[in-house]
Amino acid sequence: MQRIFLSLLRGFAGALTVLGLVVVFAAGALALLAPETRGIAYAVAGVGLLLLLAALMGAIESVRGFLLGRQGRYGANTIVMVVAFVGIAVLANLLVSRQNYRIDLTENQSRTLAPQTVELLRKLSQPVQATAFVTPDFPFEDGRRLLALYGRESSFFAYDMVDPEKDPSLVLAGVQSGTVVFQSGERQSLVFTATEQEFTSALIKVTSTSQPLVSFLTGHGERDIQESGPNGYSTLNRGLTQENYQVSALNLLSAAEVPEGTGALVIAGPTKAPLPSEALAVANYLQGGGKVLMLVDPETSPEWLELFQPWGIEILPGKVFDAGYYLNPDQGTPAILPDQYPFSPITRDLSAATFFPAAVAFATPTQADGTMTVTPLLRTSAQSWRQTSPEQTTLDQTPAEQRGPLLIGVTVEAGADATQDEAPARRTRLVVVGDSDFATNQFVTAYGNGDLILNSVNWLAQQEELIGIRPTPSSDQAIFLTAQGSRWVLFATLLVLPLLPALVGVSLRWRRR
């Protein structure tokens, strides 16, 4: 019986082999195309393996002869060498791909993560998962590249790519292609634009242990954070929210004092005087280690300016004009170029110019006592002046004491031991800028204006790691191509260069004849 069975197997060994391979392949295809039937696929694969085993039993003599013969030995040796070589190649790739050995040779390092992002990733101490929902045809090269770079910097950062159209639950939830979800623990943040700025903001939002409060004072004609018109501050509001701040309006009439836990208080261009109780509340807040951003305009009432005199701030009369650097064509909108910024953590990484419509200047700071550090922040050019009367339309018509360079931005830092390494939260920080228009909706997105005010808030709230995380623009290499130039390009690329090898080939053939 056994002999008959074995001879049957011997006779059908070829057919059993083919059938077994087809069945195993079909099982693999089933598992791939219908993952929910994986159990059945395994069973089918098992059947295929049994068929192959039966084929092996039938052809055991031939197989033994092959394996023990010369071809078998060489074949086995080759298989071992191939597996070893491929294994070494795979290992080399695994080892190198996990490291970050790269050199960015672009002019402005546009393909490298910002130092602040790198620092943030290296400080990660909790797992963060980023899931990118992208369909195969969705352009997501930048996103993929960024996620890979983030993953290289931190072993706590993992990412995955999912096709939202393949999962019915995602389709029902309305998840759009291009959405990236950052998750850490219970916290989640959605990103719709694949930029480093957005990714890092999301990373901060899901890992930050706190959401600092930025309060905008109201009730005295200040800029409105809800207003979306040209003079409103709604764009700044959105920018701060993206930087993981909680933004709210504060009315000191209803709240007797600046709330505990306020990361920064912004007083943006008040036109009416504060009540004594309000002034006292702000003064007490400052004395107690508060953080204030004061934006002053020519219309700002003097009572506000008196609040900051104890901190070495003295506003000078007149509006600032600058014939050296200004927003063309208005010399009454002085501009400050990147190489003009005095050294400050706020402007340290600011690589764009800023401009200030209708600015006022401050007197050279005098340090009230040794516990306070007053630092220039923004300074106009030597061709600037303070206009205190309508006749002073040029530098030459202005008295020398009103000429530039003029200080239009100042920072103050003070505490019991301001020069020692005291816990930052107890030290007073003050940023005073002689203009509030630069941060309005119509100007805040221009040049470096937005960065300046966000950096100022970050410095006040001690969010230094956020300073400078802004998109690095690729260097602009625009060319000017005339119609004649276009013709030359087409002539060279479509005629001259392709004909070169053709001509060489023809001439060689001709010479051979």
Next chain:
Amino acid sequence: MRATLAIAQREIGAAFSSPSTYAVATISLLLFGLFFALDLEGRRQADLQGFFRSSWLFVFLIPPLTMRLLAEEQRLGTIELLLTAPVRDLEVVLGKFLGSLGVFAAILSPTLGYFLLISAFGDPEPWPIVTGYVGFLLLGAACLALGLLTSALTSSQVVAAISSFALLLVFWLSPIFNQLFRGDIGRFFSYLSLPDHYQELVFGVLDAGDIVYYVSLVAVALFLATRALEMRRWR
């Protein structure tokens, strides 16, 4: 090493004696030039992105260059002469590879004219162009090595060309498998993608991972081609 260089030199000579090489060169430069010109007209940027991004043409242009490397020798019977000569199989494979790489570099050399053109109209950043060419050559070398492998496995040039085309297509489109397999398996298939490791080089970034990828792919393909040749000895 001497034998390798001699074989490479012979291979270059043979390639430039063949009309098909000039046909491939002319068509390649025409297509590269078209993509370069279209991109320059469209984006008006002084860079070679349009040219570098046309690397997908390798899938069609490399197989004709590699199909005859070893397949023809096998068809004509000259492979036996080559294998019985005092030359190791590895030297034969390396020589053929270096020869085809030399031909490939020669075909590419007129594209340096694109750099002259954009320099005449703008101010290009030099380093991204240098790294772009490095990437182009590495990518080309990897495609040539894969083509050489398919040529070693058959004596038919047509089969070698079609197999080479199919193999290059699989490596080019491997990220699609990331959609079928999630997690580590999907990332493995994505990693195999030929053009993905080229992206950073085109933008001016030298990444050790990308260079190791191409070098190891060339090494594995040439190793397998050598083993395929060796199989003839004991078949």
